[in-house]
Amino acid sequence: MQRKNGTFSSTVLEALRNRKKRPDGSLPSQSHSSGTLVASYNVHKCIGVDRRFDPERTARVIQEIGADVIALQEADQRFGERAGLLDLAHLERETGLVSVGAAGFPKAHGWHGNVVLVRQGVVRDLHPVKLPGLEPRGAVVVEIDLKQGGSLRIIAAHLGLLRRSRAQQLHMIMELMKSRDETPTLLLGDLNEWRLGDRSSLNTLHPAFGHMPPAVPSFPSGLPLLALDRIIANRQGLISSFETHDTPLARLASDHLPVKAVIDLQQAVTAA
Numbered sequence: 009m010q011r012k013n014g015t016f017s018s019t020v021l022e023a024l025r026n027r028k029k030r031p032d033g034s035l036p037s038q039s040h041s042s043g044t045l046v047a048s049y050n051v052h053k054c055i056g057v058d059r060r061f062d063p064e065r066t067a068r069v070i071q072e073i074g075a076d077v078i079a080l081q082e083a084d085q086r087f088g089e090r091a092g093l094l095d096l097a098h099l100e101r102e103t104g105l106v107s108v109g110a111a112g113f114p115k116a117h118g119w120h121g122n123v124v125l126v127r128q129g130v131v132r133d134l135h136p137v138k139l140p141g142l143e144p145r146g147a148v149v150v151e152i153d154l155k156q157g158g159s160l161r162i163i164a165a166h167l168g169l170l171r172r173s174r175a176q177q178l179h180m181i182m183e184l185m186k187s188r189d190e191t192p193t194l195l196l197g198d199l200n201e202w203r204l205g206d207r208s209s210l211n212t213l214h215p216a217f218g219h220m221p222p223a224v225p226s227f228p229s230g231l232p233l234l235a236l237d238r239i240i241a242n243r244q245g246l247i248s249s250f251e252t253h254d255t256p257l258a259r260l261a262s263d264h265l266p267v268k269a270v271i272d273l274q275q276a277v278t279a280a
Contacts, residue, residue, distance in 0.1 A: 079164035092117030120146030141173030
């Protein structure tokens with residue numbers, strides 16, 4: 009019997025096979041000396057799978073990743089003043105990562121929970137985008153001149169749980185790209201789309217980002233089945249490797265595993 013591409017059952021089977029191949033859940037360490045390490049992490053308001061609120065544990069996972077650029081989701085409280093949940097000054101001392109701002113509220117780290125942290129480089133442009141849909145969702149667009157050379161645009165987003173809302177949000181992201189596709193761009197974040205193949209709403213992105221790269225399951229963190237967290241490039245060759253950051257601490261600190269990619273601007277060409 010032929011198995012349908014991208015069904016939930018096939019996703020579950022593939023995840024179980026991969027877990028059996030890696031009994032401890034770990035991945036080999038990866039050098040990124042020849043590129044820039046970019047990551048995305050839904051920190052789940054610093055609440056782990058043990059239901060403990062532990063911002064210090066979240067910060068240790070971020071330190072483990074060692075990213076040059078990282079986008080966080082759910083880094084602020086959802087209601088009220090949307091106060092930030094991490095000690096950004098401590099995080100900067102420990103990792104060298106600095107928040108680029110875009111706060112929507114005085115006490116917030118970011119915009120609708122989206123935070124972009126950069127280790128080294130010059131931020132040339134920064135603006136928040138309110139995404140449509142029933143839930144309050146947003147994106148942060150950042151243009152960075154990297155220390156290694158070259159410019160990179162980051163669109164850090166957290167899309168909605170409802171399929172109709174995600175469709176509206178993806179169309180808005182495509183509108184953002186219409187006048188900006190000349191710059192190497194990464195769309196990264198919790199895109200909340202588990203469907204693969206022809207059924208995926210991410211196919212909306214094809215005109216700007218080309219074919220979607222292979223999906224890597226990142227949710228739930230204890231036994232990843234669904235590829236909710238993505239890093240997608242508008243240039244072929246821009247992403248040289250992509251994987252989850254799968255460690256015992258990461259499995260505990262949030263219900264999502266972080267995802268990370270090594271990028272190489274010198275190898276990037278326009279997506280077809």
